[in-house]
Amino acid sequence: MLKPARRAVRGAAIKFIADPWIAGPENCLQYFEDAMIAIDDGKIVAVGDAREVLASGYIGESTWIDHYRDALIVPGFIDSHTHYPQVDVAAAYGEKLLDWLNNYTFPAEIKLRDHSYADKIARLFLAECIRNGTTSIVAFSTSYPHSADILFQEAAKINMRITAGTVFMDSFVPDKLARSAVAAYDDAKFLINKWHNNGRAQYSIIDRFALTSSREELEMVKQLKEEYPDCFFHTHLSENTDECKRALELFPEHRDYLAIYEHYGLNQSNSIFAHGIHLSDDELNRLAKSGAIIAHSPSSNNFLGSGLFDFKRVSDYGVKVNFATDFGAGNNLSMLKTMDSAYKTAQLNGFSLHPAYAFYASTAGAAKNLGWDKWVGNLEVGLEADLVVLDNRPTTLMAWRVAQCRSIFDLLFIHMIMGDDRSTRAVYINGRLIYVDGSLQLV
Numbered sequence: 130m131l132k133p134a135r136r137a138v139r140g141a142a143i144k145f146i147a148d149p150w151i152a153g154p155e156n157c158l159q160y161f162e163d164a165m166i167a168i169d170d171g172k173i174v175a176v177g178d179a180r181e182v183l184a185s186g187y188i189g190e191s192t193w194i195d196h197y198r199d200a201l202i203v204p205g206f207i208d209s210h211t212h213y214p215q216v217d218v219a220a221a222y223g224e225k226l227l228d229w230l231n232n233y234t235f236p237a238e239i240k241l242r243d244h245s246y247a248d249k250i251a252r253l254f255l256a257e258c259i260r261n262g263t264t265s266i267v268a269f270s271t272s273y274p275h276s277a278d279i280l281f282q283e284a285a286k287i288n289m290r291i292t293a294g295t296v297f298m299d300s301f302v303p304d305k306l307a308r309s310a311v312a313a314y315d316d317a318k319f320l321i322n323k324w325h326n327n328g329r330a331q332y333s334i335i336d337r338f339a340l341t342s343s344r345e346e347l348e349m350v351k352q353l354k355e356e357y358p359d360c361f362f363h364t365h366l367s368e369n370t371d372e373c374k375r376a377l378e379l380f381p382e383h384r385d386y387l388a389i390y391e392h393y394g395l396n397q398s399n400s401i402f403a404h405g406i407h408l409s410d411d412e413l414n415r416l417a418k419s420g421a422i423i424a425h426s427p428s429s430n431n432f433l434g435s436g437l438f439d440f441k442r443v444s445d446y447g448v449k450v451n452f453a454t455d456f457g458a459g460n461n462l463s464m465l466k467t468m469d470s471a472y473k474t475a476q477l478n479g480f481s482l483h484p485a486y487a488f489y490a491s492t493a494g495a496a497k498n499l500g501w502d503k504w505v506g507n508l509e510v511g512l513e514a515d516l517v518v519l520d521n522r523p524t525t526l527m528a529w530r531v532a533q534c535r536s537i538f539d540l541l542f543i544h545m546i547m548g549d550d551r552s553t554r555a556v557y558i559n560g561r562l563i564y565v566d567g568s569l570q571l572v
């Protein structure tokens with residue numbers, strides 16, 4: 130006799146069964162009209178058609194069942210590049226990347242010198258992630274080590290899967306934000322010992338971008354990555370044409386932007402490069418070879434006028450692509466709105482982005498690329514139960530359109546184009562119901 134699960138979630142659901150680039154978008158997922166996901170000790174212990182799971186022995190009298198109608202259960206979203214200190218710059222008017230950093234972002238990040246302000250911002254940010262159905266994040270903090278420590282602490286309180294770290298930047302930033310390479314190295318080492326593989330946290334060695342790092346600093350980043358090869362490396366790459374030009378003015382000894390990071394051993398399979406819009410064929414080939422990830426952040430790219438990332442071209446090169454908000458230049462923390470922006474960006478490049486690609490790059494595919502697929506990203510037995518329940522009727526207009534759906538792909542497409550935070554009916558983190566019907570259950 131099986132031990133009954135503590136909790137089960139019932140409703141329509143999808144799970145990915147293949148990579149859409151290999152199997153084709155129409156063949157990569159399984160749809161259950163009436164699924165049941167049995168959860169015990171934070172993990173999925175059974176998933177499938179509700180009648181089969183009910184008969185399996187995992188559902189007993191003591192199992193609490195949450196049944197959602199007019200909804201779709203999907204894996205919790207993974208945001209693969211975001212900035213928690215940028216709450217104060219969402220919807221900051223009128224600039225492109227380099228002026229936007231100087232005029233808005235750096236002043237906002239300086240405010241996090243105050244520990245209590247950083248704590249307030251971290252809590253607001255994480256609550257907003259959850260309200261949008263995001264259960265795992267790949268996040269920047271800022272150059273103050275306490276700003277990373279606070280984010281890890283707040284994420285640990287809700288048991289959220291996270292990778293973050295303090296940010297190396299020693300050049301061309303305000304004095305209050307600059308930190309010497311040696312100090313940043315020591316900060317990172319302390320935080321790695323405290324947080325790397327602590328619960329659901331992993332450490333990322335973060336360099337803001339080559340434009341704000343000296344050669345000495347990049348040497349320290351290299352040394353740290355060599356000492357801790359299983360920590361992610363996270364940075365920005367080729368977001369804006371002025372930025373690309375400036376990178377090569379500062380580092381004329383390198384043939385292109387990516388080569389700067391490569392020189393310091395930072396183009397690896399666990400490297401995450403945000404944006405990657407203006408890359409040459411040669412750079413894409415080198416990224417494909419290393420297995421590094423590009424975090425595609427279309428809402429941010431549109432907002433800052435940075436350019437049109439060519440999802441199909443980059444994917445055809447075999448480069449791994451995850452979706453990301455890049456909040457606060459992306460002005461919201463919604464992965465659904467990110468998918469909407471990705472679709473529109475792809476359209477402008479002559480490619481109609483199928484919803485299977487978009488959801489995959491925000492869930493199972495993102496997890497696979499990050500090496501997190503042994504933990505999250507799908508509805509599979511053994512995985513941590515990070516789930517989002519999407520409301521099929523969050524607005525009158527969506528309810529009308531959903532009533533006309535003829536396939537699961539129609540439904541997914543309506544969610545990705547019309548959905549936002551109102552779409553989130555419930556969120557489970559590691560099996561715990563943390564958000565339901567507009568209310569955060571943080572205690």
Ligand SMILES: [Zn+2]
Pocket residue numbers: 210211212365403455
């Ligand atoms: Zn960014």
